[in-house]
Amino acid sequence: MADEREINALLHLLDDPDQEVFDTVADRLVHLGKEIIPSLESVWENTPNEAIQERIEWLIHRVHLQELLAAMKAWAGQPDDLLKGSLLVDKYQYPDLAEEQVLKSIEKLKRNIWLELNNYLTPVEQINVMNGMLYSYFGIKGIESTDKQYRQKNHFFIHQLVESRKGSSIIIGILYQYLCEKLDIPVKAVQIPQQYVLAYFEMEDAPWLYARTPSPQSRIQFFIDPVQGQIYSHKDIETYLKRIDAVETDRYYEPLSNKQIIQKLIRELAKCYPQSEYPNRRYELYHLAALLDD
Template sequence: MKNQSLACAEFSESQIHALIHLLSDPDHHIAQTIHDQLVSIGHPALPLLGLAERNQENPILLDRLSSVIADIRFTDVEHAFQALTTSSTEEVNLEAGAFLIARTAYPDLEVQSYQRQIEDIANILKQRCEPGLAPRQAIQTINQHMFVELGFKGNIQDYYNPNNSFLHQVLDHRIGIPISLSVLYLLIAQRLNVPVVGVGMPGHFMVRLKAEPVFIDCFNQGVVLSEKDCAKFLDKYGVDFDSHYLDPVSNNQILARMIRNLVAIYQKRDESNLAEQFTRLLNIVEPRE
């Protein structure tokens, strides 16, 4: 960050204009060098880059401008993600991490408005969950509101759409995949002090009560399962059951699994830039030795 600040101080507005002009150089290597220099300048270059992008008709230069802007914004997310995972000896903040994942694809995301939506859901449930309510009764109350009244459910028709993995999109459209719906459930339950944890079964993420073998399948509208039900579920997909599959997973593991899903999706869609960005986030959560 210090080096980036020094780089910013060395460039005037006219110099940034000149670099933007050079970005159109037909030599790819020169254009890449200019790209890297603009990214190193960072935020001070964004207004001029945005202005150039809005007034640009050359498709090649437009693509290069968009790429520089995206990389500058991703650098912000990458630094924030790095800080999130290294700033404390405590477990990483799941909510902050999930929204940083979303900001990778949606850099202009207004996170606070979506956090307020989660708060609103939790506040309604607080009125229904009396102090001392047993955990099993609490999850029934959460399930009724989240899956019946609000209509959250699994996206069966378009399972591999990357938007299923982004928390704000799940809130907007009320559909998602097992892990994103489970993350939302965990964030709501945390606000209610309901003791639930994430469970990373092979191919299917779920939530469970911390001290009881009670499992919530958020993809299937909150159906409550026993350990035997989970074993049958895995058997149906040809996976031999192991009780360790039902152990709680850490927030780091949850974020890593969300990111791995997105890397695979973007690789399959041949969207190499986003695949690379999420790979960089994955390397922060799971550093290579």
């Protein structure tokens, strides 16, 4: 952290009309990290100049973005926690998000589902329990991609899903998969084109898996639409692929990694920022997504 005299000198140059001077000052302030934010907020509160306020808001956003890029890069190195990855995406729009309440709500939901499960349920019965708790008890409502509300940013943030009970298929799918993972239910997102679809896989220790190496498709028992929890058969998916003229390939049935899921979430979120209104937001989000490239 710089000393107080340097910080004061930098803050006094925020209104410098010379763009080159301001750019140098901005780079230095951003380099100081989140510790500089209270000072910037204090200047913002005490200046009536809207142009300076806009500069300060831009600087604070840059500081938060720098912190987020570092956090996402660290998560990408060990992407075990899908929920953590989705909460990082929330912090692009809500940098001061308090995660504790979100985590408590999801943990409570997980406990309620666990109480309804037992070792004697079939895969379909397990998913019926999941669906009953998520869509009836918890009240989640999926927003179809054809709905006019679909491109609202809040439908892609997991804390907003927990608060409002409404969200896009991908953010509901992330919550669904996270809960299944914690409850030892083998559900993962797959790469069906133009859709976000979950699949119920055979357990990794299924006896017949030792006999041969199965194709990805043969390991899937059925598919789940996270918008409403509807179950689809292999025939349903084959019919859908024919309808969109997609040539069937094993790749469609491979489970998505956590990094791929969060990358897809970020790219979908980016589409919620119109280029005309937010010229830099899409660039920032695609840069964030690029950190998750394999």
